[in-house]
Amino acid sequence: MNSSEQLCISLLRECKTLNNLKQIHAFALKTRLENDPFIAGKFLLLCAVSLADALDYGRRIFLHIPSPDVFMYNTLVRGLSESESPQQSVIAYIKMRRSSTSQPDSFSFAFTLKAAANYKSLNTGVQLHCQALNHGLDTHLFVRTTLVSMYAECGCINSARKAFDELSQPNVVAWNAIVTACFRCGDLKGAELAFNQMPFRNMTSWNVMLAGYTKAGELELARRSFLEMPVKDAVSWSTLIVGFAHHGSFYEAFGFFRELQRFGMRPNEVSLTGVLSACAQAGAFEFGKIVHGYMEKAGFNRIISVSNALLDTYAKCGNIGMARLVFAWMMEKKNIVSWTSMMAGFAMHGFGKEAVELFHEMEDVGLRPDGITFISILYACSHAGLIEQGCEVFHKMTEVYKIEPSIEHYGCMVDLFGRAGLLKEAYEFIIRMPIEPNAIIWRTLLGACSIHKNVRLAERVKEQLSELDPDNSGDHVLLSNIYAVTGKWKDVAAVRRSMTDRRIKKTPGWSMIEVDKVMYTFVVGEGPNGVIEEAYEKLGEIMLRLKVEGGYIPEIGSVLHDIEEEEKEDAVSRHSEKLAVAFGMARLCQGSIIRIVKNLRVCKDCHTVMKLISEVYKLEIVVRDRSRFHSFKDGSCSCRDFW
Missing domain, CATH: 1.25.40 (Serine Threonine Protein Phosphatase 5, Tetratricopeptide repeat)
Structure with a gap:
């Protein structure tokens, strides 16, 4: 090995970034080392496995290797199997099969089976299983273990078990694979049985059980398993x-x-x-x-x-x-996640113009937006009423960046038109969509009908939702509220009766507040306890002062018609966000910002109350509801009553 080769290998050993790799590659080209099989293999391994964002560069290097050996093919297959396009791994494997210089080994099948598992192609996996059988490699421990995982990822637990059972001496990796396979297919009992049958366990075995339980939502079983872990x-x-x-x-x-x-x-x-x-x-x-x-x-x-x-x-x-x-x-x-997260933050807080400016800044630095970025920026436009900018962004996504809109992008556009009161445009946009609108699209329009009190269109939209998602409680409640605020009490009663007959229950509203680093949750209809009683006592004092000093009149238009006015006022006063704010005012120091998280959309009456509290009590209140943030200060809200 000459000095140039030694230097190149030493540089590759210390290489940490794609830019460094390119410099080393330039050195290899200059010293004519690029075709040395050992060095070419090192370059490929770095690109495909070790360095982030270097896979495409590795593929270009691979194309210039005159006669790639099986190690080089396997390295490329391995890298592609873990990429966003694992199908390309299978294509590389096929090219290896057609090569006269390289034939697949156990690693080839294991890596390609991993690719089939990652894009859940059972057909590809079965063909690879057959080819491994023909090559006498199907019983190889590495290949067989990957077969177990592949069948599980494709939802075939019986085939996964059969592949495992045919192993004469499964090691701990194979046992872990069958436990994982059972969890993947929702067979918790099977996973527990396999775990209990394991002749030996390692740390991974216990962590597989933990991950399986938590993903299945079995948190108490996860906690128990965690406590039983020896280490x-x-x-x-x-x-x-x-x-x-x-x-x-x-x-x-x-x-x-x-x-x-x-x-x-x-x-x-x-x-x-x-x-x-x-x-x-x-x-x-x-x-x-x-x-x-x-x-x-x-x-x-x-x-x-x-x-x-x-x-x-x-x-x-x-x-x-x-x-x-x-x-x-x-x-x-x-990175792209940083820029997109910041845009999403601006969007949630109603800073639409700032989000649009940040989007253009990202373009200026040469970073290409992806589909998620466009969801964030369209969301920002819809929540700030930036109709023209939203339409421009949507056009840029399809025409400039050639990104095919997903159902989420179409939903943002419907929301953009709907929030601005352009209900006809929103409806026509849905009708013209090249893909079938789902329940979320129609529900978005129903929400806009509720805001703008369009009963006729709401009924038409509800018909669509009745076919797609007939038992969604939120849709029934929205339609009921639209009827209520427009005085159609017979229709309100019919909707409520239908919900009762079909046993459809409203999603209970809850609100959370952090006080002294402890989270307190308030739920509608919750039984009495010390915290609830403290919140109600403070809330009574607040509401009385708001009526006297702020001129508060309860917004009771959507409350049931057949109860007394006093009961209606009591019904809206019990909303969870009011209780959370009252509790915060009772417990937090003067001048503290009260921060509330709510699972549903804040109602009009609560929105009014928050504005009045911020004015009368000189407080700052921040409420995050299902849709966005509301920052209340000096009697106004950051949403400018546009939510």
Whole structure:
């Protein structure tokens, strides 16, 4: 090995980025080392497996190799199998089969079967199984284990079990694969049976059980399994934190994060993004700040995925200013997720113009937007009433960037027209859509009909929804409210009677507030307890003062017609967000910002009350409902009553 080869290999060993790789490749071309099989293989391995965003460059390198050997083909097949287009892995495998210099080995079949699993092509997987059989490699432990995973990903648990049962001496990896296969196919009992039958277990075995239980929503089983683990690693803690956060058990997720640190373990990238996700969903601003402080001390703010999660957390906790600071601190590290998250943050807070400006800034720096970016920017336009800009963005997406609109993009456009009161345009847009509108599209228009009190169109839209999703409680409630505010009480009664006959129940409204780093949840119709009683007592005092000083008149138009006026006022006063605000005012220090998270859209009466509280009590209130943020200050709302 000459000095040039030694230098090239040494440089490749230290290579960390695609730009560095390109420089080393230039050196290899200059010294005529690019066709050396060993060095070419090293380049491919870096591009396909080790470096992010280098796979396409690796494919171009591969095209210039005169006679690729089986290792080179396998490396490319492996990289493509884990890419966004795993089908390309199968194409590379086919080219290898046609090559006169390379024939598939056990790695070839395992990597290609992984690709078939990733895009859930049972037909491809079965053909590969047959070819492995012809080559005498189907009983190879590596191939057979991948067969188990492939059949499970394609939903064929019986075939997965058969592939496992035919193994004469399964190792722990194979046992873990069959347990995972059972969970993939929803067979919890089968997974537990296989786990209990394992002759030996490793840390992965326990973590597979944890991941399976949490993904299935069996949180108590996950907790029990976690407690039974002889040893817990970072993956165990991360799985539990992410799993509980994903299923809405935010307080438990925070508790596990505290326990992790109490046990002297260092949170990793996954556990940090998991707990930040819980903070974002729960609106736990104070706990999010604690996590941010830990990130700064431990140096995790340099990891792009964690910084993106922090940005998203601040935006969803109602502090768009902190989100902007995090975005600015990221500087050149920003990726498409960073830009899109910041646009989504602006959108949720009603800063449509800022979102559009950021979109153009992203284009100026040469970053190509993807489909999710366009969803965020269209959402921003719809929530700020930017009809012209929204139409321009939609046109740019299809004509300039050649991105095929998905149902979500069409939904944003319907919302854009509907919120602005252009109901006819919204309806015609749906009729002209090249894809079949789903229930969400029609429901978006029904919501707009509710805002603008268009009964005739609402009835037409409800007919469509009755065919697509007849038992959705929200649709019935929306139509009932439209009838109520327009005085059609017989129709209200008919809708409510239909809901009763079909046993359709309203989704209960809830609101959450963080006080002293503890989350409190208020649910409509919840039984009495100390917290509820404290909230009601404070709310009574607030409502009386609002009537005297603010001239508050309850918005009772959509409350049932056949109850007394006083009962109607009591019905709207019991909404969960009012209770949460009252509790916050009772417990929080003077001058604190009250932050509420609500699962449903805030009603007109609650919106009015929040504006009056902010004016009379000189408070700032931030409410995140199902649709967007409302920042109440000095008697006005950031949505400008456009929501």
